[in-house]
Structures are given as C-alpha cells and as structure tokens.
Amino acid sequence: MIRDLIKFVRGNGALIFVAVVYLWSAVAILSYRKAQTPPGVTIELRIGHWQLEAGVRDAFEKMAAEYHTLHPEVSIVQDAIPEGSYGTWMTAQLMGGTAPDMMEIGLGVPYNIQLAYLSRYFLPLTTYLNQPNPYNRGTNLEGDPWRKTYKDAMRGNYQQELKEYMTVPLSQFGIRIFYNRDLFRKLTGLEKAPPDYRSFLEACRTIRSRKDERGLPYTPISGSGYHVGMWDAFMCNPLTYGAVRRADFNRDGNVGCDELFVAFKTGLLGFDFPPFQAKFRMLRELTDQFQPGFTGLGRDEAVMLFAQQHAVFITTGTWDFGSLVEQARGVFDVGVMDFPMPTPDDPEFGRVVEGPAFERPQSSFSFAITRKCKHPEVALDFLRFLGSQPGNQELNRIIGWIPAIQGATLPPMLRAFEPRLDGIWPAMPIDSLGGETTVKWGQMYSLFQVDQIDYKKMASEFLPFYLEHGVQELNEFNRNTHRGTAGVEQMLAGKQERAREASGVEALSEWIKYRQLTAGQLLVRNLDAGLLQKRLQNGVVTNATGPYEFNPELIARVRNHLHAQEKELQ
Amino acid sequence: MTHSVKRTWLTMMVALLLVAVAAGCRRAATDDPAHRLVSGWNRYCMGDFDFAVRNFNEALVRVPTNCLLRQRLLHGLATTLDLRRPGEDPVRAEQLYREAITIAPTNDLSAWCWLALARMKNLPVSGELADLDQQVRAYQEVVDRFPFHPAGEEAFLSQQAARIEKPDEARTREVLTALETFIRMHPQSPWLSTAYSLVGGCCAILGLPEKRLEAALLELKTEEMDPLNTEPDMSGIYWKIATLAEFETGDFALAREYYRKVMVDFPTDQRVFLAKQEIAHMDDMESRIRQEGGER
Numbered sequence: 001m002i003r004d005l006i007k008f009v010r011g012n013g014a015l016i017f018v019a020v021v022y023l024w025s026a027v028a029i030l031s032y033r034k035a036q037t038p039p040g041v042t043i044e045l046r047i048g049h050w051q052l053e054a055g056v057r058d059a060f061e062k063m064a065a066e067y068h069t070l071h072p073e074v075s076i077v078q079d080a081i082p083e084g085s086y087g088t089w090m091t092a093q094l095m096g097g098t099a100p101d102m103m104e105i106g107l108g109v110p111y112n113i114q115l116a117y118l119s120r121y122f123l124p125l126t127t128y129l130n131q132p133n134p135y136n137r138g139t140n141l142e143g144d145p146w147r148k149t150y151k152d153a154m155r156g157n158y159q160q161e162l163k164e165y166m167t168v169p170l171s172q173f174g175i176r177i178f179y180n181r182d183l184f185r186k187l188t189g190l191e192k193a194p195p196d197y198r199s200f201l202e203a204c205r206t207i208r209s210r211k212d213e214r215g216l217p218y219t220p221i222s223g224s225g226y227h228v229g230m231w232d233a234f235m236c237n238p239l240t241y242g243a244v245r246r247a248d249f250n251r252d253g254n255v256g257c258d259e260l261f262v263a264f265k266t267g268l269l270g271f272d273f274p275p276f277q278a279k280f281r282m283l284r285e286l287t288d289q290f291q292p293g294f295t296g297l298g299r300d301e302a303v304m305l306f307a308q309q310h311a312v313f314i315t316t317g318t319w320d321f322g323s324l325v326e327q328a329r330g331v332f333d334v335g336v337m338d339f340p341m342p343t344p345d346d347p348e349f350g351r352v353v354e355g356p357a358f359e360r361p362q363s364s365f366s367f368a369i370t371r372k373c374k375h376p377e378v379a380l381d382f383l384r385f386l387g388s389q390p391g392n393q394e395l396n397r398i399i400g401w402i403p404a405i406q407g408a409t410l411p412p413m414l415r416a417f418e419p420r421l422d423g424i425w426p427a428m429p430i431d432s433l434g435g436e437t438t439v440k441w442g443q444m445y446s447l448f449q450v451d452q453i454d455y456k457k458m459a460s461e462f463l464p465f466y467l468e469h470g471v472q473e474l475n476e477f478n479r480n481t482h483r484g485t486a487g488v489e490q491m492l493a494g495k496q497e498r499a500r501e502a503s504g505v506e507a508l509s510e511w512i513k514y515r516q517l518t519a520g521q522l523l524v525r526n527l528d529a530g531l532l533q534k535r536l537q538n539g540v541v542t543n544a545t546g547p548y549e550f551n552p553e554l555i556a557r558v559r560n561h562l563h564a565q566e567k568e569l570q
Numbered sequence: 571m572t573h574s575v576k577r578t579w580l581t582m583m584v585a586l587l588l589v590a591v592a593a594g595c596r597r598a599a600t601d602d603p604a605h606r607l608v609s610g611w612n613r614y615c616m617g618d619f620d621f622a623v624r625n626f627n628e629a630l631v632r633v634p635t636n637c638l639l640r641q642r643l644l645h646g647l648a649t650t651l652d653l654r655r656p657g658e659d660p661v662r663a664e665q666l667y668r669e670a671i672t673i674a675p676t677n678d679l680s681a682w683c684w685l686a687l688a689r690m691k692n693l694p695v696s697g698e699l700a701d702l703d704q705q706v707r708a709y710q711e712v713v714d715r716f717p718f719h720p721a722g723e724e725a726f727l728s729q730q731a732a733r734i735e736k737p738d739e740a741r742t743r744e745v746l747t748a749l750e751t752f753i754r755m756h757p758q759s760p761w762l763s764t765a766y767s768l769v770g771g772c773c774a775i776l777g778l779p780e781k782r783l784e785a786a787l788l789e790l791k792t793e794e795m796d797p798l799n800t801e802p803d804m805s806g807i808y809w810k811i812a813t814l815a816e817f818e819t820g821d822f823a824l825a826r827e828y829y830r831k832v833m834v835d836f837p838t839d840q841r842v843f844l845a846k847q848e849i850a851h852m853d854d855m856e857s858r859i860r861q862e863g864g865e866r
Contacts, residue, residue, distance in 0.1 A: 479697025
C-alpha cells in the first residue's frame with residue numbers, strides 16, 4: 001500500500017505540488033483576512049483610493065475605527081493604490097467583478113471612460129443625497145438634505161450626462177502661494193507679503209538683486225513645467241475674461257474653443273485684443289522671476305529649491321501643504337499668501353483686470369459605491385459618517401485638508417485657501433480646437449515661455465495657420481459630437497429600460513431623467529453649432545456687436561421703454 | 571494501484587460530480603426567462619454585451635411564441651445588437667425589432683421599437699449626419715403610427731430638431747409652425763419643455779427675439795420636476811432668460827429678476843460675478859438714457 005502510494009505520488013508529483021500550493025495560498029489568504037477582521041465583525045467593506053500620503057491612510061484608519069465603535073459588526077479596510085497604476089487597477093477590478101465596495105473617482109481614465117464606468121459599475125446616489133444625513137443630528141445642519149450641507153451644495157459633483165449624483169466628496173482643495181517668511185524678511189526687509197501685483201514684482205526684483213553666501217543670486221519664484229501652469233491659471237489666464245463679452249455667442253457664460261475660433265475668423269477678436277496681450281505680458285513678467293531653465297524641471301526639483309532656501313516663493317495646492325510645512329519645520333517659517341492680482345489703478349493691467357480670479361468651489365476626494373457591493377446600505381452609511389459635519393471635520397483635521405461640509409472648522413493656516421466665489425475666469429481656449437492648431441500653438445507657446453520669441457512674433461506665426469486650418473478643425477469638432485451619438489443612444493436605451501422596470505415615483509423619476517437626457521444630448525445639442533456655422537458663413541462683419549454688448553437697435557428699444565414708463569408715471 | 575487508492579480516487583470523483591450537479595441545480599434556478607431578461611439588461615448596462623446577448627438568447631428558447639415576455643426579450647436582444655460597440659449587427663437588430671413588433675403591434679414596447687428602428691436609420695456615419703429626407707421619413711413613420719405616445723412625440727421632436735440642425739430660414743419657418751401645432755395639440759405632453767426649447771432655437775435662427783424670450787419662459791414653466799431630485803440646477807435656464815431679456819428684447823426688469831435668481835439660488839455659480847456686472851451695466855445704460863432725455 002505504502003509502495004503504491006509512493007508510486008502514485010511520483011507519478012502525479014506536479015499535480016500534487018500545484019494542489020498543495022493552491023491550498024496553502026488559499027489558507028494563507030483566508031487566515032490573513034481573518035487576522036485583519038476584528039472579532040464580531042460580520043460585514044467587511046473595502047474602500048479603494050490613490051492617496052498614499054500618510055495623513056490620508058491614518059485618517060481612514062482612525063475614522064474606520066471610530067465607525068467600528070459605533071457599528072461593531074462592520075469593519076472597513078482600505079486599498080491604497082499608487083496614482084500611476086490607479087487607472088489600470090480600477091479598470092481591472094471593475095471588469096473582473098472584484099472591485100472594492102467604495103472607490104475614489106477622478107483619476108486614471110479619460111473623462112468619457114470615467115462616465116461610462118460610473119454608469120455601468122456604480123450606484124446612483126441622488127435619492128440619498130437629497131435626504132438628511134443622520135450623522136448631522138444635533139448640529140446646525142440637522143434635517144437639511146445632505147447635498148445642501150456641502151459648501152458648494154455639491155454642484156460640481158452632479159453628472160449632467162447621467163442626470164445623477166454618483167459620488168460623495170469629502171474634501172475641498174485650493175492653490176495658493178507659499179513663501180519662506182524668514183528669507184523674505186531677510187532679503188526684502190518687509191514684514192508682510194506683498195498684497196498686489198506691483199509690490200509683488202518689486203519684492204521679486206529686490207530678491208533677485210541679493211546674493212547668497214556663495215555669491216549666487218536668489219531666485220524669487222521656484223518654478224517648473226508643473227508650476228508654471230498654476231501661475232498661468234490663477235494670474236494670467238483670468239485676464240482674458242473680457243473675451244466673454246465678444247465671443248460667448250451662446251451666452252452660457254463660457255467661451256468655447258469653437259466660439260473663440262469664430263470670433264477670430266469674423267473679426268470680433270484678434271491677438272491685438274488688450275486682455276489677450278495683457279495675459280502674455282504678465283506671464284513674461286512672472287516667468288522672468290523663475291530660475292533659468294524652469295520649463296525642463298519637474299515638480300520635485302522646484303520644491304527642493306524652495307526647501308533649500310534658494311527661492312522665496314512657490315505655488316502649490318493644499319495636497320502639498322502638509323509635506324511643505326514638514327520639510328520646513330525647525331528650519332524656516334512657511335507663510336501662505338493669495339495670488340497678488342493687479343489693482344484697478346495698475347498702470348499696465350488695471351484696465352483689463354475686472355476683479356479677482358474666480359475659484360470653483362468644487363469638492364473632490366470623491367467616492368462612489370460599486371454595484372457589486374454586497375452591503376450598499378452600509379457603504380452609504382459609512383460615507384454619510386465621513387460626510388457629516390463632525391465626521392468630515394475630523395477626517396480633514398487628521399489629513400490637513402479643507403473640509404467639504406459647511407460649518408466644519410479648518411486650521412487657521414488653511415483659511416487662506418477658502419475659495420473666492422466672486423471673480424473673473426479665463427476665456428481664451430485657443431489650444432483645444434483640433435490636432436494641428438493645438439500642436440502649432442504648443443510649439444509657439446513653448447518658444448514664447450522660454451523667451452525665444454516675443455508676443456508679436458508668436459501671434460504673427462500662429463494666426464494665419466489658425467485661420468486657415470481652423471475651419472476644417474471646427475467641422476471635425478462638430479463631427480466628433482455626432483460620433484458620440486451611438487454611445488449616447490446606448491446609454492439612453494439602458495435608462496429607458498430602467499424606467500420601464502421601475503414603478504411608482506421611481507418610474508416617474510427615471511422617465512423624467514430619460515427625457516431630460518434625450519433632450520439635452522440628442523435633440524437640442526446641435527442648435528448652437530448650427531448658429532455658429534451660420535455666423536461663420538456670414539464672414540467678417542465690421543462694427544459687429546459682441547453677444548454681451550448693446551447694439552443701437554436695442555438701445556432705441558430701451559429708450560422707448562423708459563419713455564413709455566415715464567409717460568405712465570406722469 | 572491497489573483497490574483502496576482506486577476507491578479514494580473514485581470517491582473524490584463522485585464528490586466532484588455531486589458538486590457539479592449541485593452547481594447545475596443552482597444554475598437551473600437562474601434559467602427563469604424573466605430573471606434572464608433582468609440579468610441581460612444588467613449586463614447590457616455594464617457593457618458586458620456578450621453576456622447580455624447570451625442571457626437574452628438563452629431565455630428566448632424557453633419562452634413560447636407570441637408572449638409579451640418574448641417581445642421584451644427580442645427588444646433587449648435587438649437593442650444590444652443595435653447599439654453595442656464593437657460587434658454591432660444592424661441587420662439582425664432590425665429583424666429582431668420587427669419580430670418584437672409583430673407580437674403586439676400596438677402596445678407600448680412596439681412604439682419604442684419603431685422609434686429604435688427610426689434612430690437606427692439616422693445614426694451618423696463617421697460623424698456625418700444621415701440624409702435629411704431619410705431622417706424625416708424614418709421619424710414620420712413612428713409619428714404616424716403613435717402620434718400621442720411618448721415615443722411618437724419623441725420621434726416628432728427628433729424630426730424637427732434634424733430639420734433645423736443646418737439653419738435654413740424657409741425650413742425653420744415650417745418647423746416653427748409644426749412645433750406650435752404640436753404644442754397646441756399636445757398640451758399634456760411630457761415633452762412640452764423640449765418643444766419650447768426647439769421653438770427658441772427656431773426663433774434664434776429667424777431673428778424673433780420677443781418670441782424667443784417667451785419660449786424660454788415657457789420652457790422653464792413646463793420643465794418637468796424630478797420627484798427624487800427636488801432642487802435641480804436651474805441656473806442655465808435662468809441665465810438664458812436673463813441674457814435674452816437684456817440683450818435681445820431690452821426688458822431690463824426681467825433681466826434683473828433672473829440675474830438675481832442666479833445670484834440668490836446659486837451663489838457659488840461662476841456667473842454670479844458677471845450677473846452683478848450686467849445689473850450695473852443696465853443701470854448705467856438707463857441712467858445715461860435718462861440723462862440724455864433730461865438734457866433735451
């Protein structure tokens with residue numbers, strides 16, 4: 001018998017080895033999971049995110065422990081995945097049906113794919129977000145719909161394309177200028193950060209004129225290819241706001257790349273438009289304060305220059321706030337200041353700066369619940385816990401970020417990051433009409449950034465190319481809208497079936513969503529494109545009024561209206 | 571190999587067979603065609619089109635001909651083959667839609683099948699729109715068959731939207747008349763707000779500012795309210811009314827009212843700053859006109 005057994009083992013060695021390894025790994029995984037699960041736990045939920053910062057993981061650990069105290073049967077385990085592989089990981093998990101119960105949304109896949117994922121793999125949360133959050137009981141937000149308890153009323157989280165709220169955001173983010181207080185004081189003799197553009201430039205010039213112990217000049221602003229975009233977005237781009245009045249033809253408040261092209265083509269706008277000139281002049285003045293060769297440097301190199309006290313200013317967001325302060329601890333004092341916009345009496349920019357830059361108060365660090373989740377009600381409850389006034393305050397206190405919920409207090413240093421809701425926004429999307437003009441613009445703009453060409457040269461090289469190739473690209477832009485029709489209809493057919501399957505008020509809601517989506521995405525979406533084409537066909541119109549300007553006929557109407565009113569009063 | 575080892579192997583095989591049989595029994599429970607229909611649509615919504623097709627096909631062989639469940643399964647399969655990308659099969663999809671219609675030619679689902687058939691013919695190819703006459707004819711077939719059904723109403727509005735996609739004054743006038751007739755004849759239609767939106771589009775093409783503003787106000791008035799989302803974002807339509815009143819009709823009082831609605835109801839909206847500027851802009855214009863009048 002033993003001999004037979006040995007013979008059998010010899011004959012089937014490979015198979016037995018595989019079976020043993022499989023059994024061993026299964027036991028190992030099960031025992032590891034069991035060891036992770038506290039006693040008494042019957043529900044284990046997993047939450048996936050890409051925030052590898054120590055603060056975030058600590059915060060989740062602590063909040064999960066607190067939630068476990070309230071609900072001993074529930075345990076929350078986090079899957080922290082590096083940013084670089086998050087998209088691949090998310091895709092694999094969702095398609096393989098092994099995704100965690102809650103997932104952070106917003107990184108790793110293009111927007112249209114993200115939208116498809118949200119529609120396919122995640123649960124709509126609209127109904128729950130319109131109900132009060134029970135964890136707000138006893139606060140001033142008790143009884144308010146959860147959505148309304150957010151600082152931005154969750155406006156940025158509404159998926160217009162799906163007519164649903166799909167995610168629960170937990171933090172807000174902001175970008176500001178950080179500065180080395182001690183070095184600033186030493187080099188400029190000033191105590192306070194410069195409040196406006198002129199005094200900021202003056203301080204930068206003073207800093208540049210000073211030399212360190214090795215005889216090297218100080219750098220006023222630590223910049224890189226990564227950081228220049230922030231200066232551009234927060235200081236230079238908003239100067240183009242005036243173009244809204246000339247090119248926002250559909251009057252939705254924004255200038256689209258198609259509208260901008262038509263405005264250029266019909267003579268309503270050009271590179272001689274003062275707000276456009278101002279934007280590039282300011283960018284040149286600011287980048288003159290960066291270290292040489294900044295476009296070739298990465299984010300970390302710029303941070304190092306700042307941390308080593310060779311530069312005074314750097315711009316970055318709340319996500320880097322903790323690590324910057326940490327690097328400077330015991331070495332120098334870090335200050336936070338707002339972007340120094342020109343004042344209305346600024347001799348150069350005063351005419352075009354109509355206000356401070358608007359900041360979209362969008363909440364992010366957003367989580368969605370997967371359709372495969374076995375306990376969606378518990379996942380929702382955990383998100384309610386994190387999205388309540390006390391829960392959100394605690395979560396963000398541990399991380400060092402800005403809470404997303406009204407009334408949740410934030411550390412004094414972060415107060416400088418509160419978004420500005422009243423201000424101007426960019427209106428020159430010249431880099432996104434189509435392939436060829438985008439590439440050409442990129443080339444010209446890069447040369448301008450490194451001071452190889454001036455504004456005049458950039459404009460004269462780009463404009464003829466833009467006007468010539470733009471027409472074809474505008475047509476392609478419109479064709480791309482039509483190319484999406486099959487995808488839209490695919491989604492609408494699913495919505496229609498969901499409405500057919502539902503009953504009562506849910507069915508009514510689903511049919512309304514279906515009709516609103518059909519109207520917005522199929523029926524009326526091409527009206528503006530047609531009108532824009534008509535405007536393009538009409539060609540250059542001299543003395544044409546912009547969409548936010550009064551033409552003589554309208555002024556006559558208003559005059560008659562006022563006269564009629566006055567007569568009535570008499 | 572001795573008998574005892576052979577017996578052990580045999581026992582293991584029998585156990586495996588029993589497990590397989592048990593799994594098969596469990597599977598039998600999910601063979602219910604109604605369950606397969608739901609499962610098929612769930613797979614469709616998740617983009618698992620092969621599984622959706624399998625679910626619909628496997629259920630179809632289990633249902634009798636001419637039953638309503640069969641019609642729903644045919645519609646599900648047709649939709650999947652029509653709209654899946656890649657792997658679409660429009661020829662087979664059309665056959666299936668038509669087969670679904672023959673089961674109950676006048677019922678609700680048949681109306682939607684007819685609309686799907688019309689949409690199939692109008693799908694842009696390589697971004698180019700289908701021929702307008704073809705689009706109009708395809709939608710007209712649905713309108714003629716189901717003039718007061720939501721699918722027929724959707725077909726009518728799709729038809730009119732296609733006709734004004736490339737602005738042409740004469741055609742736009744016809745569309746405007748057709749839409750006004752629709753609004754008169756379908757006062758309870760859930761599509762009223764969309765119809766007014768299209769009327770506004772026609773007025774924009776034809777240069778009828780007063781009528782365009784009126785259409786925008788009626789678009790807002792007839793907007794359907796989702797009972798599960800009671801506070802929708804109306805900033806877009808408020809903004810549209812305010813700017814039309816200010817720049818198209820010169821009705822500054824109405825413009826101020828709607829700019830203020832944006833400012834009060836949506837204080838975090840980007841356009842609040844511009845709304846404040848426009849209110850000041852109108853104040854300034856009025857005071858200049860008054861000043862002119864006084865000087866005279």
